[in-house]
Amino acid sequence: MSDTPADPNLAYYPIRIVSNETGVNAITLRAWERRYGLLNPKRTAKGHRLYTEQDIQLIRKVVALLNRGIPISQAQAMIDNGEVADDLPASVPNRPSQWQHYREHLNKAVMEFDDGAAATLFVEVSQFFPIDVALRFLFIPLYRHLQENVTQQLGPARLRFYAAFLQARMAWRLSEQExxxxxxxxxxxxxxxxxxxxxxxxxxxxxxxxxxxxxxxxxxxxxxxxxxxxxxxxxxxxxxxxxxxxxxxxxxxxxxxxxxxxxxxxxxxxxxxxxxxxxxxxxxxxxxxxxxxxxxxxxxxxxx
Missing domain, CATH: 3.40.50.280 (Cobalamin-binding domain)
Known part of the structure; x- marks a missing residue:
């Protein structure tokens, strides 16, 4: 653990400010640091994280990749390999397997009316992706799919089950944001x-x-x-x-x-x-x- 940085030429920001600036909540930032090593913030004497302007730019670059459907593990590799320019390309690879894995598990939970499994998946995905990215690429597409297939057997029940689940989780995320x-x-x-x-x-x-x-x-x-x-x-x-x-x-x-x-x-x-x-x-x-x-x-x- 590093002591409070002594370099007077650098500006350091606490995690609350970084979260506000980037739209990535503190839980996700800590997860990116622990699981993927994307960030290495300085620490105060009391252990509080401090980030530089370079860290903030890196987080924004990661978010831009996530917004294009690239999973966090692949985004990390692209950045480490210097494959990410300042202006990110408009084209992206085919849908990554990580999202497909999440889709399959979420669909299974809804088909079986398993709110516990759906809730566990929501928490896991929310730890590693900003909530708007998780909603755009995973949770809302399934909602649209259920709307389009509401005439199938148990279609109305599955739509109502999932809509209630998703609204509750979204409302919770809204209330917890500062x-x-x-x-x-x-x-x-x-x-x-x-x-x-x-x-x-x-x-x-x-x-x-x-x-x-x-x-x-x-x-x-x-x-x-x-x-x-x-x-x-x-x-x-x-x-x-x-x-x-x-x-x-x-x-x-x-x-x-x-x-x-x-x-x-x-x-x-x-x-x-x-x-x-x-x-x-x-x-x-x-x-x-x-x-x-x-x-x-x-x-x-x-x-x-």
Whole structure:
């Protein structure tokens, strides 16, 4: 264990700051260090980890590789071998066996309604991958697959089982992430009876971008949202209106944004953007990662 670094020319950052800067939680950073040796942080006299700017850049490079579907073990080898340039290539190898291994085990757990096995897998994957990467490449694709095959035998039961499991784990991850000081607070709510998977993913992404999303489970009608939005805490709303939102619902949301002065971002499938824009509502893209960036930029006053 190293003592507190003495080099005055280097800046060192505690794990909390590094986690906030990179979007990788502290548990994952420690796992990368212990299991893969990706990081070798300095230590204070009391054993607290300290990271350099080079460490932060390395973590961001690893995250970029993970975002392309490359497993952590392969990302480590590519970095060690100098195969990763500053500008990562757009093309990636075929889907790695590590993800396939996880898919097979997760699918087996769902087919057998084994929530214990699914929970164990969720914890394992979350230790080695940022939550948005794990969701994008493993957990949400299975949810989409179950939606598409809901007419098969036991299809509805498996979809409901997995949706309940996944929503609970996503909500837990959202609640455990530290809130950034002074972060704009955002209402995240559902006006439909649809699952909250996409809403929770959006909330997790917004929190990674140092916003303060607050997820409300169940259904909140526009009138209830209007009452909630009158509290001075909120700066925006992200609302799921589904694919068959009535004109009455959209008109109520229009009144909400007019009276509150807060932007209302709308998740919808099948609705014409013009129908939303004409009411002052902001349609979110299918790419939720880009939508989260757009929300952050709007609330932060950033023009890129």
């Amino acid at each position: 809130r950034a000081a002074g972060a704009p607070s955002v209402i995240v709510a559902n006006c439909t009876g649809q699952d909250d998977i996409d809403l929770l993913l959006m909330a997790l992404l917004l929190k990674q971008h140092k916003l303060d999303p607050v997820w409300f489970s169940g259904i909140l009608a526009p009138a209830q949202l209007a009452e909630l939005a009158r509290m001075p805490r909120w700066q925006a709303l992200v609302i799921n209106v589904g694919d068959q939102a009535s004109d009455r619902m959209l008109d109520q949301l229009q009144q909400l944004t007019q009276h509150s002065g807060q932007p209302v971002f709308v998740l919808s499938q099948g609705l014409e953007q013009s129908s939303l824009l004409s009411r002052g509502l902001i349609a979110l893209q299918e790419d939720l990662h880009q939508s989260a960036l757009n929300i952050r930029d709007m609330l932060s006053g950033i023009i890129e």
